[in-house]
Structure formats: C-alpha cells, structure tokens
Amino acid sequence: MEMKAYHLDPDIVTPKLQEVGRIADESDKILGNTALYTFRDSRLLVGEDSSGHLVGFVQYYMLKKKPKITLHKICIKSIYRRLGYGSRLMYLLFRHCRECAIQSIELKCPVGVEANIFYEKLGFRLIDVVTVKTGRKMNKWIKTFPWSLNDNGTL
Numbered sequence: 001m002e003m004k005a006y007h008l009d010p011d012i013v014t015p016k017l018q019e020v021g022r023i024a025d026e027s028d029k030i031l032g033n034t035a036l037y038t039f040r041d042s043r044l045l046v047g048e049d050s051s052g053h054l055v056g057f058v059q060y061y062m063l064k065k066k067p068k069i070t071l072h073k074i075c076i077k078s079i080y081r082r083l084g085y086g087s088r089l090m091y092l093l094f095r096h097c098r099e100c101a102i103q104s105i106e107l108k109c110p111v112g113v114e115a116n117i118f119y120e121k122l123g124f125r126l127i128d129v130v131t132v133k134t135g136r137k138m139n140k141w142i143k144t145f146p147w148s149l150n151d152n153g154t155l
C-alpha cells in the first residue's frame, strides 16, 4: 500500500477539491451530519494511491494561540477502507505535528460509530462524552505528543 499525501488549499475550488467534497458527503450520510459542509479556514491533507486516485482526506484546524490541532474530519473513500490508508494519513498528520511542535490533537466522534475503534487503535485517549447542540452524544478523544520546543525554538 503506497500513498502520496499533500496539503490542498481549501479556499480554491478545483476538481480535486470537489472530489474531496463528494467523499465528505458520502461520510456525512453515514454519520448523519446535517450541517452544511465547508472546508474554509481549515487545513486539508489529502492522500492519493500510487495511480494518483484520491483515497481520502483529513481536515483539521490549527489553533493560533495554542500548539494544538482540532481534527474536524477524516474520511477514506469506502472502496479503500480497512487497507491502512486512514492510519497512514494520521501518521503523516502526527509527523506534521512534530514538525510544527504541536502537542495535542483533539476530536469528537459520535458515540457508537466504528471510527471510535480506529482512534483508540491510534493511541487516542477517551476523555469525555459530551452532548452537542443537535442533541447528539459525542466521544471526545485526545492524543498528546511528548515533544516540546527548546528555548531556542528547536525540537
């Protein structure tokens, strides 16, 4: 399983971004999300297989004042699931965290969906169960990293 990953500008509409949007719509049907979808102001790491076909994406926000990432969504196209692509994409995000000295990733995932097993396997820790505005119960997961910056800004 080979995968190339790169960041896509979420504010410039291209056929590739539209394809990412279709994958997001597909997962929203599974997750029952009704909110209008937008990539604006987020960061988008997309993965492609060795033939250049889009495999999936992870969408996240980097907080301005804290060395922390909020993961908004990860989605792998259904035909590519359970092949390790989702984990690979997350490992690349972890590497990016190291490069940017990010100390934690937080996310919420609906209680009962299979993705919870995925996060646990990646070393996330369940810290809370919260009820969001829609009345839905969400598991709150966190992954913390051991690295921190030295006084001179190096890792």
Ligand SMILES: CC(C)(COP(=O)(O)OP(=O)(O)OC[C@H]1O[C@@H](n2cnc3c(N)ncnc32)[C@H](O)[C@@H]1OP(=O)(O)O)[C@@H](O)C(=O)NCCC(=O)NCCS
Pocket: 027, 030, 031, 073, 074, 075, 076, 077, 080, 081, 082, 083, 084, 085, 086, 087, 088, 108, 109, 110, 113, 114, 115, 117, 118, 119, 121
């Ligand atoms: C969750 C998701 C991103 C996982 O991506 P993936 O590429 O299928 O995951 P991987 O192949 O890397 O799986 C790694 C491990 O996670 C666990 N896992 C992943 N999907 C699972 C599932 N559906 N059921 C149970 N365990 C699962 C398994 O332990 C798996 O290891 P294994 O295949 O050796 O048993 C993908 O299933 C997806 O896009 N789902 C729909 C959207 C979604 O739910 N996103 C999360 C919203 S909070």
